[in-house]
Amino acid sequence: MMCGAPSAVQPATAETQDIADQVRSQLEEKENKKFPVFKAVSFKSQVVAGTNYFIKVECGPQEGLPGTGAGRKPPAQAWALWSQ
Template sequence: MGGGGGSGFRFSSRATGRHGSATATEGAEATDVPRGISEQKPVTPEIQSIANAVKIDVEKQLKRTFDVFVVVAYRTQVVAGTNYSFKIHGGKDEYLHVNVYEKLPHEGSVRSVTSATDGHSLDDAF
């Protein structure tokens, strides 16, 4: 996937082990690599609840409301916390791209919307 692939995440280097292989952080999923962006993952109720928790912030940022707000795809990036990149169905044929940062649990697991864009289609890369 290289240098971010248009996901909205920026990072300067990949964490590597002694032999140049990626290393996982404690507590991260096996497919999560520090600073690496995961492959697209199946949406779970927990992921939908994260999106629901920031819906009002997304609506404020985009200056509009959404009757439909369903995550259809997501990726993660493990940093000093977790970046979530969501593709959200916003109603009819419109999709949103929303990035959320979640602090580490010892920092309160606070979530904040780092970017939100509307006007996307289902087929748009995120």
């Protein structure tokens, strides 16, 4: 993987599920809904000044389709969140 370029899509791992779990409440607050399921399905990562994770998350049957969330792990290991 080149610095700055995102990786290829990979199956979710325990680490990406942990990241998704850490940002779940932020996303639920932002979207103003509770997700009955929040399962990481796949992800891409991008090494910059820290690591960006782009995680596809299954959000439950009421959504119809998987959603996409993202977490950013800067060097200090704090998390930020945005949705697409």
